Amino acid sequence: MAEDWRLANATTPAEPPTIEFEVIQSCLDALSGVVDAIFLPWVEDRIHLEWLEASDDRLGMTRFDEGPNELIRRRRLRLDPGDITIGLHPILALDRALFRHTFVHEFLHAAGLTLHSEEHDSLTNRLAPAPSLDESEVLRNMRQEVLGQLPIQEWTCRSCGHHWKRTTVRTPQRCIKCARPL
Ligand SMILES: [Zn+2]
Ligand SMILES: [Zn+2]
Numbered sequence: 600m601a602e603d604w605r606l607a608n609a610t611t612p613a614e615p616p617t618i619e620f621e622v623i624q625s626c627l628d629a630l631s632g633v634v635d636a637i638f639l640p641w642v643e644d645r646i647h648l649e650w651l652e653a654s655d656d657r658l659g660m661t662r663f664d665e666g667p668n669e670l671i672r673r674r675r676l677r678l679d680p681g682d683i684t685i686g687l688h689p690i691l692a693l694d695r696a697l698f699r700h701t702f703v704h705e706f707l708h709a710a711g712l713t714l715h716s717e718e719h720d721s722l723t724n725r726l727a728p729a730p731s732l733d734e735s736e737v738l739r740n741m742r743q744e745v746l747g748q749l750p751i752q753e754w755t756c757r758s759c760g761h762h763w764k765r766t767t768v769r770t771p772q773r774c775i776k777c778a779r780p781l
Contacts, residue, residue: 603776604740604744604763605744606653606656606688606690606740606741606744607653607654608624608653609653609655609688609689609690609691609692609693610653610689610692611650611655611689612650612689612692615648615649615650616648616649616650616687616691616692616698616702616780617648618648618702621642622699622702622703622726622727623706625726626703626706626707626710626726627639627643629725629726630707630710630722630746633718633722635711635712635713635716635718636707636710636712637674637677637710637711638674638680638683638709638710638711639691639710639711641679641680642680642683642706642709642710642711645679645680645681645682645683645709645779646683646684646685646706646709647682647683647684647685648686648687648702649684649685649686649687650686650687650688650689651686651687651688653688653689653690655686657686657687657688658687658688658690658691658697658701659683659685659686659687659688659691659701659702659704659705660685660686660705661683661685661686661705661708662683662684662685662686662708663680663681663682663683663709664671664681664682664683664684665680665681665682669681670674670713674713676712680709680711680756683709684705685702685709687701687702687705688701688753689706690737690741691737692754693736693737694730694733694735694736694737694738696728696729696730696735697729697730697735697737697738698725699727700727700729700730702727703722703723703726704723707719707722708725708760720770730749742768745768746765746767746768749765749768751765751770752764752765753765754771754774754781756774756775756776756777756779756781757781758777759774759776759777761774761775761777763775763776
């Protein structure tokens with residue numbers, strides 16, 4: 600990865616984001632019969648896709664343009680939700696698998712699965728699994744950026760004196776050489 604890689608430096612494409620019709624169709628098929636997918640009859644016609652600002656640290660977001668209170672009312676009454684904006688980070692223009700994964704995640708929110716439930720998660724992973732770190736340079740770069748921002752960058756084992764640079768987001772519990780607790 601280039602030393603100066605930053606999510607915030609992503610270039611925003613001139614054209615707005617687009618999604619293949621087959622992806623929407625597979626979402627609609629998978630959502631039929633899902634109880635929480637209250638907005639299913641409208642969602643396809645109500646969504647607008649746009650790029651988020653590169654400085655946004657989210658890969659995707661869903662906004663019901665009528666506002667949160669109106670959303671609650673329309674959910675309860677099972678009414679047309681009105682316009683829905685799905686924002687996608689411009690870095691996703693470089694990684695189609697991650698783009699589809701993020702889109703599906705947001706589309707399921709837009710269809711009425713507003714919470715990060717088990718069902719939301721398993722549907723997303725079935726319809727458009729996230730690429731692995733091996734497959735996705737974007738994910739690897741994002742991970743490196745996060746690692747670089749964590750305050751502690753290296754560890755020293757008190758037992759054996761082994762010294763190593765941070766490679767994980769999580770704080771290690773044990774020395775990577777002698778395996779004693781840190
Ligand atoms: Zn979400
Ligand atoms: Zn050690």
